[in-house]
Amino acid sequence: MSWQQQSQVDDMVSSLNGRNIQNTSRLTKKQSSESVVTSEGNFWFVIIDLAIGCSLENAIDVNSTDVLSQFQQHSDSTASNGSTHSLCRDSNTPGSTFTASCSYMHRQTNSIERYSANMNNSVSSPQMFPSFSATSFIPMTAPLHSGPVGTIPPPLSSAPNPSVSDITSNLKPTSAHQLLTPFTPPITNDLYKSDPRNETSVHHSYQVLNKSAPSSQTQCHYQMNGNGPSGLCNLQHDFSRMNFAVQSTRFIDLVLERNLMKYENEDEKITLPPTVCNPGARCNSSIFRCTLNSVPQTPELLKKSRLPFGLTLQPFRDMKSLNIIQTSTIVRCRYCRAYINPYVCLPDTRHWKCNICYRVNDLPDDFNWDPATKSFGEPTRRPEIRNATVEFIAPSEYTLRPPQPAVYVFIMDVSQNAIETGYLYTFTEQLLIALEQLPGDDRTMLCFIGVDSAIHFFQFYGESFPHHLIVDDYADIFLPVSCGLLVNLRQNLDVVRSFVQSLPTLYESNSSTSCCLGAALNAAHELIADIGGRITVFLTRIPDLGQGALKSREDPNQRAASEVPNLCPANDYYKRLALECTGHQIGVDLFLLSSHYADLSTLADVSKFSSGCIYYFPNYHINRNPVEVKRFQKQFNRYLIRKIGFEAVLRIRCTKGLSLHTFYGNFFVRSTDLLAVANVSPDSAIGVQVQMEENLVGVNTVCFQAAVLYTSSKGDRRIRIHTLSLPLTKDLSTLFNHFDVRCAISLVSRMAVERTLTGSSLADSREAMVNAVVDIFCAYNYSISQGNHINSVFSPTTSIRFFPLYVLGMLKHRAFTAGQSVKLDNRVAALLLFRSAPLEVIDLELYPALYELNHFIENETDPPRLHLSFANVNRNGVYLLDTGSYVYVYISFSVESNIIKCLFDVDAFAEIDEEKSFEVLDNPFSDRVHSFLRKLSIYRTVFAPVIIIREDSSLRDLFCQRLIEDRTESSHSYSEFLNHIQLEMQKY
Template sequence: MSQYGYPQDGQDQQQLQDQQQQQPDAHAAAHHSKRRQYPTQQYNFNAQSPAPNSYLGAPGYGGGPSPQANPAAPGVAAAAAAGSNAVFTPAIANQPGSQGSFPNTQAPVDALANQFGGMGFSNGAAPFGAAPQAAASPYGAANQTYGPGGPAYGAGYGPLGAGSGGGIADTSNISSYGASAGAPVDPNAVPKLPLNKLYNLDLLSYLPPPISDLSLPPPPIILPPNAQLTQSSEANANHEYMRCTLNVIPKNRSLLKKSKLPLALIIRPYNALLNSSENIPVISDTDICRCRACRAYINPFVTFVNQGHRWKCNLCGMTNDVPAKFTYDTVNNVKRDLWARPDLNYGVVDFIAPSGYMVRPPQPPVYVFVLDVSAHSIQNGLLATVARVIKENLDRLPNKDDRCKVAFIGVDSSLYFFNLEADRNEDGTVAEDSDYIPSMLAVSDLDDPFLPLPTGLLVDLTENRKQIDALLDKLGVLFVNNVNTNNALGSALDVAHKLIAPIGGKIICLSSSLPNVGLGKLEAREDRKSLGTSKENALLKTASSFYKDRAIEFNRSQVSVDMFLFSSHYQDVASLSNLPRFTAGQTYFYPGWNASRPEDVVKLAHELGEHLSQELAYEAVLRVRGNRNVRMSGFYGHFFNRSSDLCSFPSFPRDQSYVIEVAIEDNIVQPWISFQAAVLHSTCESERRIRVITISVPTSDLLPDIYASADQLAITAYLTQKACEKALSTGLTEARELVYNRLLEILQTYKKELMTTNVGGSAPIQFCANMRMLPLLVNAIIKHVAFRQSAQIASDLRSSAICLLETLPVPYLIKYLYPDLYSLHDMSDEAGLPNEETGEIVLPQKVNLTGERIASHGLYLIHDGQTMFLWIGRDAVPQLILDAFGLDSKDKLPTGKAEIPETDTPLNLRIRAIISKIREKKDNITWPSLFIVREEGEPSLRHWASTFFVEDKTDQSLTYYQFLTGLRDKLNA
């Protein structure tokens, strides 16, 4: 066994050789790039290189009905002739079932393989896992071949072929639905769907784990042809907006309990910071069609009856009248094609709400900046930097209708207000010779703070722009000699709420010191000796009820809070984060931030600027509905749960997601059920809108169907939320035990209920292919900075990490748990260059997070979405350093937080392009800092970077191999 805990007995290598002989085409498809050599360098080319990626491919989902085999949809005329209860659907032949979130199912197999990281679909011809990498390395790396895949993931629409990928051809359960064209279809009479196949594998035979699985879409949702009204492939919402932990729902509560699998929805209503980056249909009908019983919105999965005059709700079964205007375009005054309506074709739509959905006119965008002006913010340069960043981004604030309002409040041991109202003429217009120097007023009463002026504190951005600019120009100078080290942040929050409570809006706090006076004052309670012990649990709980109690009042007034915290000392993030947590805000933590470092200034400027520019939804509520047989039983994320099923958001952020736990109450008899999430909100353009997200999922009473369609990434998101909840309520040890025991229960159930073959004496860990990454992700949760047992992690770091884990959308969450690792010294020729077709920068192939993949002569990039490390091996040759950084020695390279030197060498340009691509996001504000790490450099920095290798032993945790063998021993006990 190697030092990293993986078996080295030659068995895996033999399997690889056998697989290579079976799949010569996989190696023929490898990229044999021409790379420059450096023969004159004094370098030991016999140094140990990373072990070959010896895992074999795994079988996949497979087994769904082919779209080409779908029967014709019933015709309109035939439906009319069938009587009043006949199903009313458009007479379009060859109507396919829902393709859910599985895109481009009609594409050739090789195109799908390219799209999903070298995976084969349907016919099993392409290898599963990472594509083979070219052997040659210009910087001394030994030959590396990343092994070919095995049986392919089936696309779920046809039987798996028996091609070279090893897919199993099985057409025995592909049956006709028995629906002839023009005949009504009874949904309850549809024969059993050939759902995703269950493929078994041994986890210990697939080491290192195939990390390409982490980029896969969920198992396909397979619905019968009559489930949706039209042929639209987007009838089911894309998994970016809503995904279910189980893409086949158990038909009863006992089966769900028996499976040990969680049933939950992961909802992200917005996937871009700006509306222009999304392509969502907008319906401007003033008469919104909703079920009169359950209040669900009409969607692609309803049924029309009575010759199309009525529609049957797919959630509760109630029959409703079709509005008279439903088939008439009142805007253009013409008859509308019913089947072209967006709400009957798309799983995600926006409705423009009529006045009946408004309690009051839509509120304007309102921003109150609470700025720490104490000596701490002067010393680290925060106040001057923030003033400049806000001024530079005033034009980016949502203000298309000139209704945006702003206010500024300074705080140390007093509260400072600024009169920003311009002088006006008798007719009310702004005087041209108005004095642009704003006046400042101080309030020293911290226990009962008050507003010193009735007007002039909260002003229109457009009308008073010169006064605002003048204040921001002078703000840094105004307090430059301040020596007051106190911070009355709680009192400032209280008075900021009083200022905007009649309107609502957003309070943005920027603080670099612990609130130690006034309302909600806190004390430094962290003791380094308590870290890593049971006493640490108390540090993750709030020390003052002020910040949690105020959340209800703030939420009722439609006021949300965001915290930007910059202290280099203890700041009690655990307490301060409660107000953002329950007002739909976020806590951003910048430990050790200082304006003297350009990297810190750039990070703050980018993140604060993106935060201010995002188009928020105001006065928002989220309600999730399901069929009568299910109930929404748990809600996780940053919001306030106003009632049993209504989540309240004073402002709806665009970079967060939410987990809704689902309970089955009654037996489900339908072949599929639906879930629908609706967000009622006001836009920045003063419109009241409703975003409706709908998915339908098949049901089954067979445990293999449930396991074969489980979404491992969605399950990880659910388990992460449960771990955060447990850590905040009970402790870190209990949080780690919770996720471990849930995984153990799932594996035990799989072994007991689904394993029918004799596994012999090898005692493998058997699991289904579609969930084979779940143990790796659970291991990553346990090792994450939020939960890892360690005496070196400050409580502020843990608390800020928990805040991120509670809100990150699934792609960013998975990356935060299992970071990406790229090998830069031997990346393919196309990596770091624009793709010829898309123009997007091509990223290198990802590498497993284990020290066995790190060569001492190599150059690597690690990133988890929040931080990046550029790792330079101790034996990196001088030519690599020259090509990558333009320096003749790596000793001249800056280490720690820094940007790489810019030079015009091709390798440097490609590395900088890769870093820029990673930082480029349309749906997240984070600008990851870059840390340059030399393997023989500063030990603390090297140790920090090494904790990202979650497959290795870190602190008091096990290697992934040891983690699996421990699970195996418990399963076989």
């Protein structure tokens, strides 16, 4: 090196030191394993790379299809031979472990070193959260000392935190004061663009106004640290001079940047290479998506990024346009059995190269036949090549037995408590409406079973009213008759209709106060074991008799504790019963309509392991809680008429070099990539962790293919196939830029739920969430600074910058919150929601959508989306808050009387009736508001009732608690949370 070159380097180093940027390193000509070569002259800059090592043992292959025998061999049913998955490290133990429920996993030895200087060549193991820290996240009751902090709002009431149904069941207006909170960063439009249940995308052009400018204190902080608008530019400029390849990546400081919306369009577009057959084909992102839209080529690169690698899948989602193919030959790879798809390679018209195993297969002679045009042509014109999602009508070789008829069994709680709630009136009303719309054909059969301290059967005889048969011996249950308990719906429609109408009055004088649910489930299972079908359970109290009897485990004094006990099942009775049902192709769905503790954490296993669904309606009463009554009506109606698939199995294949590690959702895992799904629902989603087993050399894309083989309600066997293809990358910055934050937070929330419900403490799960943010942004900051310490929280300008905001929403959600009084069943129900909910529902649950309805007075366009802070709530405004499960309409005290008249048909604020339903009125303003409400409803598959909240109402806390960017007495504000993340990052 010449003295002139040495002088230039010294000048650059001095200039960086002048800005307090610790980015200098000694120069050397000695190349080592820890060095990277720059392209400028003969300089060698010593760069310490981030490396994290994990060691994994190989998984044990299980291929048995006998569900019950597998469960007996592996009674945990989660990981073979008690395999555990290291998830969180605390200050006392070297590695806390958990068993992921209903997953087939590798055993993983936790040997993580946080930022090791050497890179191991071990397998890249997926992690719930990329790394672990020893400091737990404890909500602070005062602002942190660093970072700009505005006016702190007065604390909310310290009284127990009510649920929606707790308050709506007894509405009494009370006085309230307005909160004043600092402005917090907005959220991008693209983050909340969600495809509806059909294939048509609906996007809103949200405009978020920045109501604050950087203060003088903020500008001073920028100048002192060299990280302000000019400081960042200079830092990037100096890096570019040294060829650190940072000039192409824009990044911001999350602690100081107040307006994130200006970067909303900077997510890079994903393109596939032209080597695939149809690079323009795309799988609907609402159905199938990956946390990484560009996949790393090596396990080491994935470890360095600390990003979660996984998939979310809603395989049976309703679609407006679905390509259904009936052909004599379904083209599959003869080696890996993958289905032909748009991302294979067609070297000629006679062969195709599989994109899963990379082997060449022959094309059948008739594949050049285009069924759409009824003519021969190019193979690329086939619907299998043109579409990423297709459905085949399966030929006979995919059928092991004649297709089953649609069989529906209803188990109804008829105890005294159930009669008092009045749910039978709603049940009969909705069933009568949907009776002729139930999915099925002429073979559809129904069964009705009542349960209290005995089991009530109904035997149908021709045109006569069914016989009522009662079995008192719940300890040794049996079927009282051999025929007549299952009735053909089409042939006996009038009799069934008459019977359903009589149900509420049939038990109106029942005085039994007990419930033997376990015996009723056993009877229903025995009745349809040879056929399969669906069992629907309606329950209003805890089962306390016979098999599966439970006792109350809730301690009201522990509802607000940091360590919430009894989140795990009390026993495995319902889990074993569910596995027996799965083996006979029976799914069990649960509707819990209870005002008292029912031990939902134990009961949930009957649905989880039988691929069922769980619906929770707390404090249900037909007269006192109209909100929950409306929810039950709408959701039960949707449940009855939606599509259903019987006898289903789901297999997910992935490119050679990748493997599936853990599954999250309601199903039973039969082997490493095969899920048993007795009933497949369009409203259920799953999560999958993916691991890299080897370097992906010689390829430029990876593919995931999900195939659902099921029996339709019409009795034909079908295969629905979704294929997702993603490009590969060698660049660390590309990984961060192509990180899908919505998919990632959906996967992380499912993993956190599984961890919490399978033995780990709530505090451990909360700590792991914070560690996830720390680790990801430590990795990114390390990458852009090339190993030098930066006292900031830098983030790319892509959607990853919203990851801390989502995690804060998760910490404040009733499922994971600490320091607030939440009933045990309410908390468990919230946890179970994340386990199987679609991505768009999780999105709104964690970061609700806030709009000002006054916008519609002078505008017909959709209102801009607002930040979740009370700073954006004016005293003269009406606001709509969409939380996924509920929609709140909040009316401030000083709203103009003409707005009140147009929306609520009353003359003054004090006359607004919160118990009255929010109906459309005959005026343009009301029309626009309700049209907007209908537009929002297509984003979800579950009905969300509208709750009217006045500013002086006791319901006000429901609204304020979902403004997650504000501080409460038990949790951080968003600004404080980022400051906490910054402090944690400084420890590494």
